[in-house]
Amino acid sequence: MSAARRACPPGALGGLRALALGAALALAAPAAGGEYRGPIVDAHSHVPNSTAIDAYVAAMQRHDVVRVVLLGVGGAQKDDPAWLAAAARKYPDRVVAGLPLPDPARPDAAARLDAALARAKARVVGEVHVRQASRKIDRDPSDPAFVKILTVAASHGAPVVIHMDLDARAAAALERALRAEPTAIVVLAHAGGAAPAVIEGLLARHANLRVDLSGMHFARAPALATEAGPLDAAWKGLIETRPDRFLIGIDVWAARLFEPKMLDRLMGWTRRILGELRPEIAERVAWKNAAALYRLE
Protein backbone atom coordinates (compact mmCIF):
# COMPACT_ATOMS: atom_id res chain seq x y z
CA MET A 1 0.00 0.00 0.00
CA SER A 2 1.32 3.42 -0.90
CA ALA A 3 1.93 6.11 1.68
CA ALA A 4 -0.61 8.33 -0.05
CA ARG A 5 -3.34 5.72 0.33
CA ARG A 6 -2.50 5.17 3.98
CA ALA A 7 -2.69 8.89 4.65
CA CYS A 8 -5.97 9.26 2.75
CA PRO A 9 -8.09 6.10 3.13
CA PRO A 10 -11.04 5.74 0.78
CA GLY A 11 -14.16 7.27 2.25
CA ALA A 12 -12.36 9.21 4.97
CA LEU A 13 -13.70 12.69 5.51
CA GLY A 14 -11.29 15.53 5.29
CA GLY A 15 -8.62 13.50 3.54
CA LEU A 16 -7.00 16.56 2.13
CA ARG A 17 -7.04 18.27 5.50
CA ALA A 18 -5.39 15.17 7.03
CA LEU A 19 -2.73 15.27 4.37
CA ALA A 20 -2.07 18.93 5.06
CA LEU A 21 -1.88 18.25 8.80
CA GLY A 22 0.51 15.35 8.15
CA ALA A 23 2.73 17.61 6.11
CA ALA A 24 2.72 20.22 8.87
CA LEU A 25 3.68 17.61 11.48
CA ALA A 26 6.41 16.29 9.22
CA LEU A 27 7.84 19.80 8.96
CA ALA A 28 7.65 20.31 12.71
CA ALA A 29 9.41 17.04 13.57
CA PRO A 30 13.20 16.82 13.54
CA ALA A 31 14.59 15.16 10.44
CA ALA A 32 15.63 12.01 12.31
CA GLY A 33 12.07 11.31 13.46
CA GLY A 34 12.17 12.85 16.93
CA GLU A 35 13.08 11.49 20.31
CA TYR A 36 11.44 8.39 21.74
CA ARG A 37 9.31 9.62 24.67
CA GLY A 38 8.16 6.44 26.40
CA PRO A 39 9.71 4.54 29.31
CA ILE A 40 13.06 2.79 29.00
CA VAL A 41 14.32 -0.36 30.70
CA ASP A 42 18.10 -0.50 30.80
CA ALA A 43 18.43 -4.26 30.30
CA HIS A 44 22.15 -4.45 31.02
CA SER A 45 24.32 -2.39 33.35
CA HIS A 46 26.78 -2.87 36.20
CA VAL A 47 28.06 -1.01 39.24
CA PRO A 48 31.73 -0.52 40.14
CA ASN A 49 31.20 -0.17 43.90
CA SER A 50 28.52 0.00 46.58
CA THR A 51 27.59 3.68 46.09
CA ALA A 52 27.51 4.36 42.31
CA ILE A 53 23.91 3.19 42.13
CA ASP A 54 22.79 6.44 43.79
CA ALA A 55 24.02 8.56 40.86
CA TYR A 56 22.59 6.05 38.43
CA VAL A 57 19.11 6.06 39.95
CA ALA A 58 19.16 9.88 40.02
CA ALA A 59 19.92 9.86 36.28
CA MET A 60 17.20 7.25 35.69
CA GLN A 61 14.73 9.62 37.32
CA ARG A 62 15.86 12.49 35.07
CA HIS A 63 15.51 10.38 31.91
CA ASP A 64 12.50 8.16 32.65
CA VAL A 65 14.55 4.97 32.75
CA VAL A 66 12.08 2.95 34.77
CA ARG A 67 14.19 -0.14 35.52
CA VAL A 68 17.81 -1.22 35.35
CA VAL A 69 18.88 -4.85 35.20
CA LEU A 70 22.16 -5.00 37.08
CA LEU A 71 24.49 -7.84 36.18
CA GLY A 72 27.80 -9.15 37.45
CA VAL A 73 30.93 -8.53 35.41
CA GLY A 74 31.99 -12.11 35.05
CA GLY A 75 34.25 -12.61 38.03
CA ALA A 76 36.22 -9.35 37.70
CA GLN A 77 34.52 -7.92 40.84
CA LYS A 78 34.15 -10.35 43.71
CA ASP A 79 31.66 -8.09 45.50
CA ASP A 80 29.14 -8.05 42.64
CA PRO A 81 26.56 -10.24 44.44
CA ALA A 82 26.62 -7.98 47.53
CA TRP A 83 26.53 -4.72 45.53
CA LEU A 84 23.67 -5.92 43.32
CA ALA A 85 21.64 -7.17 46.26
CA ALA A 86 22.18 -3.93 48.19
CA ALA A 87 21.16 -1.82 45.17
CA ALA A 88 17.97 -3.84 44.71
CA ARG A 89 17.16 -3.50 48.42
CA LYS A 90 17.72 0.26 48.37
CA TYR A 91 15.83 0.87 45.10
CA PRO A 92 13.32 -1.99 44.80
CA ASP A 93 11.21 -0.09 42.25
CA ARG A 94 14.15 0.60 39.93
CA VAL A 95 16.77 -2.12 40.30
CA VAL A 96 16.45 -5.74 39.18
CA ALA A 97 19.43 -7.76 40.37
CA GLY A 98 20.68 -10.48 38.05
CA LEU A 99 22.48 -13.52 39.41
CA PRO A 100 26.20 -13.34 38.65
CA LEU A 101 27.91 -16.51 37.48
CA PRO A 102 31.56 -15.60 37.97
CA ASP A 103 33.12 -18.94 37.16
CA PRO A 104 31.12 -21.07 34.73
CA ALA A 105 34.12 -23.40 34.36
CA ARG A 106 33.88 -24.72 37.92
CA PRO A 107 32.96 -28.42 37.84
CA ASP A 108 30.06 -27.73 40.19
CA ALA A 109 28.91 -24.53 38.46
CA ALA A 110 25.56 -25.93 37.29
CA ALA A 111 24.70 -27.42 40.69
CA ARG A 112 25.61 -24.18 42.47
CA LEU A 113 23.56 -22.19 39.98
CA ASP A 114 20.58 -24.46 40.57
CA ALA A 115 20.76 -23.86 44.32
CA ALA A 116 21.34 -20.11 43.91
CA LEU A 117 18.40 -19.69 41.54
CA ALA A 118 16.13 -21.64 43.88
CA ARG A 119 17.21 -19.33 46.72
CA ALA A 120 17.40 -15.95 44.98
CA LYS A 121 14.59 -16.39 42.42
CA ALA A 122 16.67 -14.22 40.08
CA ARG A 123 15.04 -13.36 36.78
CA VAL A 124 18.28 -13.43 34.80
CA VAL A 125 21.74 -14.99 35.05
CA GLY A 126 24.88 -13.10 34.03
CA GLU A 127 26.75 -11.53 32.62
CA VAL A 128 28.65 -14.74 31.85
CA HIS A 129 31.93 -14.19 30.06
CA VAL A 130 32.19 -16.91 27.46
CA ARG A 131 34.67 -15.23 25.17
CA GLN A 132 36.36 -11.93 25.88
CA ALA A 133 39.57 -11.42 23.97
CA SER A 134 40.79 -8.55 26.17
CA ARG A 135 40.66 -10.78 29.25
CA LYS A 136 41.92 -13.86 27.41
CA ILE A 137 38.71 -15.71 28.22
CA ASP A 138 37.75 -18.23 25.55
CA ARG A 139 35.22 -20.92 26.44
CA ASP A 140 33.12 -23.25 24.33
CA PRO A 141 29.45 -22.79 25.27
CA SER A 142 28.57 -26.08 23.58
CA ASP A 143 30.76 -27.91 26.07
CA PRO A 144 28.44 -30.26 28.02
CA ALA A 145 29.24 -28.52 31.32
CA PHE A 146 28.10 -25.17 29.93
CA VAL A 147 25.02 -26.68 28.28
CA LYS A 148 24.15 -27.99 31.76
CA ILE A 149 24.26 -24.39 33.01
CA LEU A 150 21.84 -23.41 30.25
CA THR A 151 19.55 -26.31 31.16
CA VAL A 152 19.51 -25.33 34.83
CA ALA A 153 18.80 -21.67 34.05
CA ALA A 154 15.99 -22.68 31.68
CA SER A 155 14.44 -24.89 34.36
CA HIS A 156 14.14 -21.76 36.54
CA GLY A 157 12.85 -19.63 33.67
CA ALA A 158 15.94 -17.41 33.77
CA PRO A 159 17.59 -16.25 30.53
CA VAL A 160 21.40 -16.24 30.48
CA VAL A 161 23.21 -13.09 29.37
CA ILE A 162 26.55 -13.96 27.80
CA HIS A 163 29.48 -11.85 26.70
CA MET A 164 30.92 -13.51 23.64
CA ASP A 165 33.14 -11.73 21.16
CA LEU A 166 32.06 -13.42 17.96
CA ASP A 167 34.27 -14.57 15.15
CA ALA A 168 33.36 -17.42 12.81
CA ARG A 169 34.60 -20.11 15.18
CA ALA A 170 32.87 -18.61 18.21
CA ALA A 171 29.63 -18.10 16.29
CA ALA A 172 29.65 -21.79 15.30
CA ALA A 173 30.15 -22.77 18.96
CA LEU A 174 27.29 -20.49 20.02
CA GLU A 175 25.05 -22.12 17.43
CA ARG A 176 25.90 -25.59 18.75
CA ALA A 177 25.00 -24.44 22.28
CA LEU A 178 21.70 -22.88 21.15
CA ARG A 179 20.80 -26.13 19.39
CA ALA A 180 21.91 -28.29 22.32
CA GLU A 181 19.51 -26.56 24.74
CA PRO A 182 16.61 -25.05 22.80
CA THR A 183 14.61 -24.37 25.98
CA ALA A 184 17.26 -21.94 27.26
CA ILE A 185 17.04 -18.29 26.27
CA VAL A 186 20.49 -16.88 25.59
CA VAL A 187 20.93 -13.11 25.45
CA LEU A 188 23.97 -12.12 23.45
CA ALA A 189 25.32 -8.97 25.08
CA HIS A 190 26.53 -6.10 22.91
CA ALA A 191 25.41 -8.17 19.89
CA GLY A 192 28.66 -10.08 20.31
CA GLY A 193 30.50 -7.19 18.68
CA ALA A 194 29.39 -8.72 15.39
CA ALA A 195 28.09 -7.25 12.16
CA PRO A 196 24.33 -7.03 11.62
CA ALA A 197 24.49 -9.62 8.82
CA VAL A 198 26.01 -12.18 11.22
CA ILE A 199 23.37 -11.47 13.86
CA GLU A 200 20.63 -11.71 11.27
CA GLY A 201 21.63 -15.29 10.42
CA LEU A 202 21.87 -16.31 14.07
CA LEU A 203 18.43 -14.87 14.86
CA ALA A 204 16.93 -16.54 11.80
CA ARG A 205 18.26 -19.94 12.78
CA HIS A 206 17.75 -19.84 16.57
CA ALA A 207 14.45 -18.85 18.15
CA ASN A 208 16.06 -19.03 21.61
CA LEU A 209 18.51 -16.21 20.93
CA ARG A 210 17.99 -12.59 21.99
CA VAL A 211 20.37 -9.69 21.48
CA ASP A 212 21.07 -6.86 23.87
CA LEU A 213 22.32 -3.67 22.31
CA SER A 214 24.00 -2.50 25.51
CA GLY A 215 27.39 -0.86 25.32
CA MET A 216 26.98 -0.03 21.63
CA HIS A 217 27.02 3.67 22.40
CA PHE A 218 29.08 6.49 20.97
CA ALA A 219 32.02 5.99 23.33
CA ARG A 220 32.60 2.39 22.29
CA ALA A 221 33.02 0.27 19.17
CA PRO A 222 31.12 -1.11 17.42
CA ALA A 223 28.55 1.64 17.97
CA LEU A 224 24.98 1.92 16.76
CA ALA A 225 25.59 5.61 16.14
CA THR A 226 28.03 8.39 16.91
CA GLU A 227 26.96 10.84 19.59
CA ALA A 228 25.07 13.06 17.14
CA GLY A 229 24.86 10.88 14.03
CA PRO A 230 22.07 8.66 12.71
CA LEU A 231 21.36 5.09 13.77
CA ASP A 232 23.41 2.80 11.54
CA ALA A 233 21.19 1.83 8.59
CA ALA A 234 22.04 -1.89 8.69
CA TRP A 235 21.25 -2.12 12.42
CA LYS A 236 18.08 -0.15 11.96
CA GLY A 237 16.95 -2.49 9.20
CA LEU A 238 17.69 -5.61 11.25
CA ILE A 239 15.97 -4.30 14.41
CA GLU A 240 12.89 -3.37 12.39
CA THR A 241 12.87 -6.82 10.75
CA ARG A 242 13.06 -8.66 14.09
CA PRO A 243 11.65 -6.22 16.66
CA ASP A 244 10.93 -8.90 19.28
CA ARG A 245 14.53 -10.01 19.60
CA PHE A 246 16.35 -6.86 20.74
CA LEU A 247 16.75 -5.15 24.12
CA ILE A 248 18.32 -1.78 24.78
CA GLY A 249 20.86 -1.34 27.55
CA ILE A 250 23.57 1.08 28.57
CA ASP A 251 26.23 -1.19 30.10
CA VAL A 252 27.77 1.32 32.47
CA TRP A 253 30.56 -0.18 34.50
CA ALA A 254 33.62 2.07 34.91
CA ALA A 255 33.24 4.57 37.77
CA ARG A 256 33.94 7.58 35.50
CA LEU A 257 30.74 6.80 33.55
CA PHE A 258 28.68 7.52 36.68
CA GLU A 259 29.34 11.27 36.45
CA PRO A 260 25.89 12.88 36.08
CA LYS A 261 26.92 14.64 32.84
CA MET A 262 28.13 11.41 31.27
CA LEU A 263 24.97 9.58 32.32
CA ASP A 264 22.91 12.38 30.79
CA ARG A 265 24.81 11.98 27.52
CA LEU A 266 24.42 8.19 27.49
CA MET A 267 20.73 8.21 28.37
CA GLY A 268 19.98 11.11 26.01
CA TRP A 269 21.75 9.28 23.19
CA THR A 270 19.80 6.11 23.95
CA ARG A 271 16.50 7.96 23.76
CA ARG A 272 17.56 9.70 20.56
CA ILE A 273 18.47 6.53 18.67
CA LEU A 274 15.29 4.76 19.87
CA GLY A 275 13.44 7.68 18.32
CA GLU A 276 14.76 6.67 14.92
CA LEU A 277 12.80 3.42 15.06
CA ARG A 278 9.14 3.22 14.20
CA PRO A 279 7.20 4.05 17.39
CA GLU A 280 5.73 0.57 17.97
CA ILE A 281 9.16 -0.98 17.46
CA ALA A 282 10.91 1.60 19.62
CA GLU A 283 8.75 0.75 22.60
CA ARG A 284 9.41 -2.96 22.23
CA VAL A 285 13.16 -2.44 22.17
CA ALA A 286 12.99 0.26 24.84
CA TRP A 287 11.08 -1.75 27.42
CA LYS A 288 8.43 -4.24 26.30
CA ASN A 289 10.83 -7.00 25.26
CA ALA A 290 12.83 -6.66 28.47
CA ALA A 291 9.69 -6.60 30.61
CA ALA A 292 8.48 -9.85 29.03
CA LEU A 293 11.84 -11.61 29.01
CA TYR A 294 12.84 -10.70 32.57
CA ARG A 295 9.30 -10.89 33.97
CA LEU A 296 9.31 -7.31 35.21
CA GLU A 297 5.99 -6.24 36.58
Ligand SMILES: [Zn+2]
Ligand atom coordinates in the same frame (compact mmCIF):
# COMPACT_ATOMS: atom_id res chain seq x y z
ZN1 LIG B 1 28.19 -5.80 30.54
